[in-house]
Amino acid sequence: MADISQFQPLLPEERVLGPLHELAAELVKECHTIRSPAGEPIVRALRPKLRAMNSYYTNKIEGQHTRPAEIERALRQDFNADAALAKKQRVAVAHMEVEQQLELDLEKTAPGDSFSPPLVCKIHEMLYSKLPEADRVTDEGEPIVPGKYRSKDVTAGRHVAPPCKDVDGLMQGWAERYRKLAGTEALLIGAACSHHRLAWIHPFIDGN
Secondary structure (H helix, E strand, C coil): CCCHHHHCCCCCCHHHHHHHHHHHHHHHHHHHHHCCHHHHHHHHHHHHHHHHHHHHHHHHHCCCCCCHHHHHHHHCCCCCCCHHHHHHHHHHHHHHHHHHHHHHHHCCCCHHHHCCHHHHHHHHHHHHHCCCHHHCECCCCCECCCCCCCCCCCEECCEECCCHHHHHHHHHHHHHHHCCCCCHHHHHHHHHHHHHHHHHHCCECCEC
């Protein structure tokens, strides 16, 4: 059985939460401003740019990034002749397509339900199901099974991820803590913290 205490704390200590709540409140205020009818054109213009930015930086962290110009070409189905770069382009486009779908899906999801192991698996499945089988392989040659937790132990840099047998229990503990958060500011802080802990669990063979 997984020892949930091994990946505590799941949230910052109370003494540092105050400033974080203030920052989160300011962000919520700004979001309400641009989500007004007057700000709707800004939202429509920002969304595709943010999808591209999120895809770029997410994949850069994973060492799979392409330059913004290459992402733009991939969106026009203009893939590089270099096989490795073309794969990175396909991954970038898949990220953007999944994010666009999630924007619609999560509008109908209660905030606390976002911290759900089945949803995490669904997002992983959505992403890799968009890629050809040849792209669903880690740099180490391990096959990536869309939406399925890893079945072997792994390391990521200096991080030794918990044993694969503990992943399901850790994911349940992860969800149990974050789904109890109430209030927009607390949920924003929880979203950032939950991603940090998700990376620690490393639930899938390719990460999180």
